[in-house]
Amino acid sequence: MLENGIVGLTHDTNGNPIMHLAVTKKISIGRPAGFQGSKAPKKEDHFIFQTKNGRAEWIDDEELVRHFGTDCRELDIFLLWDDPDKNFKVSYQLWTASFCACCGNGKVALRKFELKELSNGTKAPVTQTISVNGRKAEVLTRVEPYETACPCELLEQVSMRKEIKGEKSESLLCKPVGTLYFVLKDFPSLGSLCKITTTSRRSIQQIYSAMIQILNLTRGRLAGIPL
Numbered sequence: 001m002l003e004n005g006i007v008g009l010t011h012d013t014n015g016n017p018i019m020h021l022a023v024t025k026k027i028s029i030g031r032p033a034g035f036q037g038s039k040a041p042k043k044e045d046h047f048i049f050q051t052k053n054g055r056a057e058w059i060d061d062e063e064l065v066r067h068f069g070t071d072c073r074e075l076d077i078f079l080l081w082d083d084p085d086k087n088f089k090v091s092y093q094l095w096t097a098s099f100c101a102c103c104g105n106g107k108v109a110l111r112k113f114e115l116k117e118l119s120n121g122t123k124a125p126v127t128q129t130i131s132v133n134g135r136k137a138e139v140l141t142r143v144e145p146y147e148t149a150c151p152c153e154l155l156e157q158v159s160m161r162k163e164i165k166g167e168k169s170e171s172l173l174c175k176p177v178g179t180l181y182f183v184l185k186d187f188p189s190l191g192s193l194c195k196i197t198t199t200s201r202r203s204i205q206q207i208y209s210a211m212i213q214i215l216n217l218t219r220g221r222l223a224g225i226p227l
Contacts, residue, residue, distance in 0.1 A: 019080075023181070025194035026050045026058055027075070047072045067186060076185035080193070082222045084211040087181055090204055092150060094174040096140055102174065104150030111148045113140045123153060178204040185226060 005011045012018055028050070030043040049064035049072075068075070079087045092109065094102040102111040115123040126141045154174040179197045183189070198204060214222055 021080075021181075021191060021193045023195050024052055024189065024192040025061065025064070025184070025187075027194060027196045045073070046070070047075065064184075064187065077182040077194075077227050078185060078224055079182055079211075079222050079227070080224075082215070082220060084208060084215070084222065087222065088178060088207055088211065089181070090176065090178040090208070092155065092174055093177040094154060101140055101142075102148075102154070104148075106150055109148050109150035109152070110145045112142055112145050114143055175199050176201055176204055178207060180207060182227075 002011055002015060005017075007013055010018060026049075028048045029046070030041055031048070032041055047068070049061040049068065050058045051061040051064075053059050081087050092102075092104040092106065093100055099112070101113050102109050104110070114126045116126050117123050127138045128141045129136055129138050131137075151174070177197060177199055179195050181193045181195050184194055198207075211222060214225065214227075218225065
């Protein structure tokens with residue numbers, strides 16, 4: 001029996017401590033659609049450093065930019081866990097503009113919407129039309145999460161893109177997502193983490209394979225090694 005703590009909150013069922021750290025820094029190599037009026041996402045050839053403001057919004061991190069510069073292409077980092085699955089979270093994900101609508105591991109997924117069969121034999125999400133600031137938009141009809149087979153026909157294909165009185169509805173695209181959690185060697189911060197996310201299959205395979213290689217060379221150690 002635990003002398004101190006709560007199973008599922010501070011400890012797992014085996015009595016091991018659970019570490020929940022806030023992600024306060026984000027590093028990316030692109031800008032989302034809408035940044036400075038852009039109509040499409042834009043890739044950069046250098047890292048973009050961001051932090052959260054008081055409203056939990058991602059904004060450019062001026063302190064990191066001053067330190068690393070505006071043309072940084074390499075970073076020294078270290079990981080916090082010896083377990084690759086804790087350092088690098090990977091799954092199939094399908095996002096709308098506001099939430100993750102489906103998340104799967106290649107065998108089973110947890111989905112928050114339903115599909116309907118069309119007259120041509122294909123399937124499409126069940127949607128509804130809403131008004132946002134006086135403009136109509138088509139969005140998913142959310143349901144209670146349920147398990148379904150993974151992958152499915154939504155993997156890496158646009159499944160909903162219709163014109164509604166001149167307005168395009170959101171596009172649904174399922175793809176692999178890998179998020180690496182780490183600490184910047186030059187800016188370690190107690191109680192928090194940095195993250196970088198990729199949707200590239202090749203990058204996901206390379207990052208995971210690199211961690212396995214390091215584990216083999218160090219006989220099981222990943223945490224704290226300068227990378």
